[in-house]
Amino acid sequence: xxxxxxxxxxxxxxxxxxxxxxxxxxxxVRSIFRSLxxxxxxxxxxxxxxxxxxxxxxxxxxxxKLAEVRKELxxxxxxxxxxxxxxxGVGAEGKAVTIDMIAVTRH
Numbered sequence: 001x002x003x004x005x006x007x008x009x010x011x012x013x014x015x016x017x018x019x020x021x022x023x024x025x026x027x028x029v030r031s032i033f034r035s036l037x038x039x040x041x042x043x044x045x046x047x048x049x050x051x052x053x054x055x056x057x058x059x060x061x062x063x064x065k066l067a068e069v070r071k072e073l074x075x076x077x078x079x080x081x082x083x084x085x086x087x088x089g090v091g092a093e094g095k096a097v098t099i100d101m102i103a104v105t106r107h
Contacts, residue, residue: 011105012043012104012105013051013102013103013104014039014040014043014045014101014102014103014104014105015100015101015102016036016039016099016100016101016102016103017100018091018098018100019032019035019036019098019099019100019101020032020090020092020095020097020098021035021095021097025059025061025062025065025096025097026065026068026069028062028095028096028097029062029065029066029069029097030069032097032098032099033069033073036099036101040103043105044105044106045103045104045105045106046106047073047074047075048075048078049103049104049105049106050074050079050080050101050102050103051080051081051102051103051104052080052081052082052101052102053080053081053082053083053099053100053101053102054082054083054084054085054099054100054101055082055083055084055085055097055099056084056085056087056090056097056098056099056100057084057085057086057087057096057097058086058087058088058089058090058095058096058097059086059096061096062096062097063084063086066084066097080101080102080103
């Protein structure tokens with residue numbers, strides 16, 4: 001689930017990078033989104049205000065779990081623009097996915 005174009009009218013951008021999680025592929029994805037939820041709450045944002053996502057995954061199984069979880073969390077009428085790259089590793093032993101996000105604050 002992604003959008004080809006996102007327009008965001010906000011004075012404040014929020015950048016996150018290198019988010020990883022613990023456990024198997026699904027647990028890693030869910031852990032990342034729990035962390036992201038917490039990071040967005042402090043500057044008054046949420047999943048509805050995500051503008052751009054970049055997903056780095058190591059295999060098809062992880063990509064499938066990522067797709068499942070995104071369907072649960074994103075508003076289908078307003079998902080972020082997104083890119084997905086398959087990589088040999090994400091910079092940490094035992095990790096199968098990392099995510100970078102750009103969000104805006106709520107007005």
